[in-house]
Amino acid sequence: MLSALSAFAASRTDPRVIRAGAAASASAGSASDLNAACPAGTLPDANACIPVPLNAEVGGLALPEERNAHRDRQGRWQEYDHIPRLPERPEDYRQYRLPVPPPAEQSFVTSGYDLHLPDAEQRRGAHLHAVGHGGIDIAQRRGTEVRLVRLEHQEGDATVLYVGPLFGNTVVTRHVVREGGVQREYVVLHGHLERAASTIARNSTLADGAVLGFVGDSGSPGAVHLHYETRRVREGYEALKLEPGDLTKNSRTVACDPRNVLPFL
Numbered sequence: 001m002l003s004a005l006s007a008f009a010a011s012r013t014d015p016r017v018i019r020a021g022a023a024a025s026a027s028a029g030s031a032s033d034l035n036a037a038c039p040a041g042t043l044p045d046a047n048a049c050i051p052v053p054l055n056a057e058v059g060g061l062a063l064p065e066e067r068n069a070h071r072d073r074q075g076r077w078q079e080y081d082h083i084p085r086l087p088e089r090p091e092d093y094r095q096y097r098l099p100v101p102p103p104a105e106q107s108f109v110t111s112g113y114d115l116h117l118p119d120a121e122q123r124r125g126a127h128l129h130a131v132g133h134g135g136i137d138i139a140q141r142r143g144t145e146v147r148l149v150r151l152e153h154q155e156g157d158a159t160v161l162y163v164g165p166l167f168g169n170t171v172v173t174r175h176v177v178r179e180g181g182v183q184r185e186y187v188v189l190h191g192h193l194e195r196a197a198s199t200i201a202r203n204s205t206l207a208d209g210a211v212l213g214f215v216g217d218s219g220s221p222g223a224v225h226l227h228y229e230t231r232r233v234r235e236g237y238e239a240l241k242l243e244p245g246d247l248t249k250n251s252r253t254v255a256c257d258p259r260n261v262l263p264f265l
Helices: 003-008 020-026 031-036
Strands: 042-045 048-051 066-071 078-083 110-111 138-139 145-147 157-165 170-177 180-197 211-215 225-233 253-256
Touching: 003 157, 170 211
Parallel strands: 078 253
Antiparallel strands: 042 048, 066 078, 110 138, 138 225, 145 211, 157 170, 170 180, 180 211, 180 225, 225 253
16 A cells, blocks of 8 residues: 555655655664654655555544433333434435335335434334334335345445344345444344345345345235334444344444435435
């Protein structure tokens, strides 16, 4: 990398570049001495100090967790961590690439991410088993293909983590994302499927756009839609070692507003 930077610098005049003579006179000639002689914003390469970007973004921004709470259906006060949408990320879901195409004639998000809202404003209903919503529900016709979406700053292909009952018929995929300069694991839940694709099995490697399954209403009879949820695995845990029942536990994974990690159209 430094050699490439050296070639880049050679074609430009930069006052931070220190040539061999200057570097040698400022130090005894050892690697550590040369390193010390190079000014801030440069690194030693052979007999020169080459400028490097100081604020280059490596992967995505670090996504900070926040604390919130709500009362569950039994009236118990439940505190949890979550990752709300960054202010600079667009609010409109239609600006993002989604696993199913949104219908043009209607509002396609029947329920959006709301774990950041005050308790009284979070999703509730007579037929809902949970309070609040850590993902989005996307209306579409039964049988519509559900395709894998490669997350922003993802490294490598995704893998299938789980296929089976969770939110009805569910396919869970694992994604490694470069975030804040480090690798973080994300699990993505695709729920209420009519069925998973026949080619999908645990540990399968999936490229962007692979068919995961088909929109249905399993686990939500009469409400045909896709439940799409992204969760960051907590440090100290590995996605591949999580049991299906642990995938959505706040102690193991943290709900993340999908708009933080979905790519733009």
